[in-house]
Amino acid sequence: MSPRLLLVPLLICASTVSAQTYPAKSVRIIVPNAPSGLADVSARILAAKLSEATAQQFIVENRVGAGSTLGTAVAVRAAPDGYTLLAVFDSHATNPHLFRNLDYNTVTDLAPISLLVRGPLVLVVNPSVPAKSVNELVSLAKRKAGALNFASVGPGSPARLLMELLKLEARVDVINVPYKGAGGAITDLIAGHVDAMFPTISTAAPHVRIARLRAIAVTSEKPSNALPGVPTMMSVYPNFRAESWVGLLGPAKLPPDIIARLNAESAKVLALPDVKTRFAELGLETAASTPAPFDQWIKTEIERWGRVIRAQKITLE
Numbered sequence: 001m002s003p004r005l006l007l008v009p010l011l012i013c014a015s016t017v018s019a020q021t022y023p024a025k026s027v028r029i030i031v032p033n034a035p036s037g038l039a040d041v042s043a044r045i046l047a048a049k050l051s052e053a054t055a056q057q058f059i060v061e062n063r064v065g066a067g068s069t070l071g072t073a074v075a076v077r078a079a080p081d082g083y084t085l086l087a088v089f090d091s092h093a094t095n096p097h098l099f100r101n102l103d104y105n106t107v108t109d110l111a112p113i114s115l116l117v118r119g120p121l122v123l124v125v126n127p128s129v130p131a132k133s134v135n136e137l138v139s140l141a142k143r144k145a146g147a148l149n150f151a152s153v154g155p156g157s158p159a160r161l162l163m164e165l166l167k168l169e170a171r172v173d174v175i176n177v178p179y180k181g182a183g184g185a186i187t188d189l190i191a192g193h194v195d196a197m198f199p200t201i202s203t204a205a206p207h208v209r210i211a212r213l214r215a216i217a218v219t220s221e222k223p224s225n226a227l228p229g230v231p232t233m234m235s236v237y238p239n240f241r242a243e244s245w246v247g248l249l250g251p252a253k254l255p256p257d258i259i260a261r262l263n264a265e266s267a268k269v270l271a272l273p274d275v276k277t278r279f280a281e282l283g284l285e286t287a288a289s290t291p292a293p294f295d296q297w298i299k300t301e302i303e304r305w306g307r308v309i310r311a312q313k314i315t316l317e
Contacts, residue, residue, distance in 0.1 A: 022082055022258050026057040029085045029248075032071025034064050034181075038200065038282075042117050042246040043087035045278060049269040060087075067156065067316070069095055069102060076104040080251040082258040086110065089246045093301035094156035097309040098316050106302065111254040112294040114266045118245040119284035120220030121158055122227060123166075124204050124213040125196045126189055134217050134236045137196070141172035148174045151185035151197040155314050159185070161305055162198040162219060162242055164312040169237040189213065200244050201226045201283025219243065226283040245287070245301075247294055259291055 029047055033039045040062060047058035063071030068091050078084035096106045104110075123134070129148075131137035141148050152160035155178075163176060177194050179185040182203055188194050190212045197204075198219070205226055207213040217233045218224045219242045233240040248266060250259070269275055270286035279286055289297070308314075 022261055023054055023056040025083065026059055027083050027085060028059050028061045029087050030071050030075045031060055031062050031087050032064065032068035032075075033062070033089065033091075035062055037089075038202075038244055039087050039089040039246050041282070042089075042279075042284075045275060046087075046116060046248070046266065046269055049272065049275065050265055053265055053268065067091065067095060067098065067154065069099060072110075073103040075249070076109045076251055078251050080111070080253040080255070082250065082254060082262065084251065085113070085262070086249045087116070087246060088249065090158050090244055090301075091154075091156050092247075093298055094161065094305045094309065096302055097306045098156045098314070107295075107299060109252050110249040111252055111259060112291045112298065113248040113250060113254075113259055113262050114291065115287045115289040115294045115297055116246045116248055116266065116270065117279050117284040118243045118287045119201060119226075119279075119282070120218040120224055120243055121162060121198045122201050122204050122208075122218045122224075122230065123162075123196065123198055123216040123233065124189070124208065125216060126192045126194070127211060127214050128192055129195050129214070131216070132214065134231075134233060137216060138170045138172055138236075141170070141174055145173045146175060148172075148196060149177050149194040150174050151177050151179055151189055151194040153179050153182050153185055155316055156309075158200075158242060158244060159198045160314070161308055164308055164314065165240060165242070168308065168311060169240055202281075205283060224283060226280070244284070245297075247298070263290060 029043050031040045031043050043060045047060050050058040063074050075084055075086035131140050150163040152163060182199060185197060186203060189197050201224060204213060208215045215227050215230045217231050219233050221234060221241055223232060267288040270288040276286050
């Protein structure tokens with residue numbers, strides 16, 4: 001028998017063994033964003049449950065900087081052995097359009113494992129703004145062109161991109177007021193220093209419930225259980241859909257058996273009732289997926305937000 005033929009079953013056997021023994025040591029999940037953010041919170045919930053399920057520690061490591069590209073580059077350069085993973089959110093799909101010289105290719109240099117969670121954002125206004133619906137807010141913006149101020153958090157943030165999408169869909173002129181973080185933006189919105197914003201539901205809901213902010217519409221296809229009675233943006237503008245999301249990836253060339261193991265274990269975690277409840281409290285739903293649909297999700301997000309970024313000439317400012 002040819003030595004080459006003898007090698008085939010040995011490779012198959014080695015792959016099976018690696019799948020059965022992985023993980024044999026601690027695993028780090030790089031979060032290229034600040035602690036307490038959406039990706040960080042999601043990664044920590046997942047890591048705690050994966051540690052229990054595998055009897056190995058999954059440790060979250062925040063590598064912040066350069067609009068989340070620094071930590072992503074670290075994951076890209078890591079050995080594709082399953083011991084360095086990456087948890088990303090929305091900005092992962094907008095960075096290719098905002099950074100001219102990324103150190104990596106967003107699509108080909110990372111291996112998708114699973115989408116983890118997804119959830120809508122919400123258009124909120126300060127209660128002093130005389131608008132209780134999308135149509136009323138748009139009418140106000142048209143009557144007072146350039147008078148309404150929208151808070152945003154960075155040029156590639158959902159808050160900024162959704163404001164730009166509203167300008168495109170409704171053909172209105174509103175002013176962007178950039179902030180370094182969502183906390184400062186929400187504080188100023190409540191104080192009336194800015195008029196409106198598209199924050200995550202988890203950020204806005206506590207203030208909506210005590211009437212510090214008024215919820216106008218959510219950005220998902222269907223109304224959110226976290227904000228009962230609040231309509232969708234799509235009810236006015238059919239193309240207006242967006243969700244915050246978090247997904248798990250690894251370096252390119254991550255072995256398929258390890259991807260399959262991580263995918264299966266993640267799906268089990270996301271199906272746990274207490275995990276579903278925890279994310280629901282944050283205005284999110286668990287969204288386990290196989291690698292191929294998650295890969296397509298990323299590509300679709302890159303293409304969709306690329307159109308908005310190009311149309312509105314958004315740059316890193």
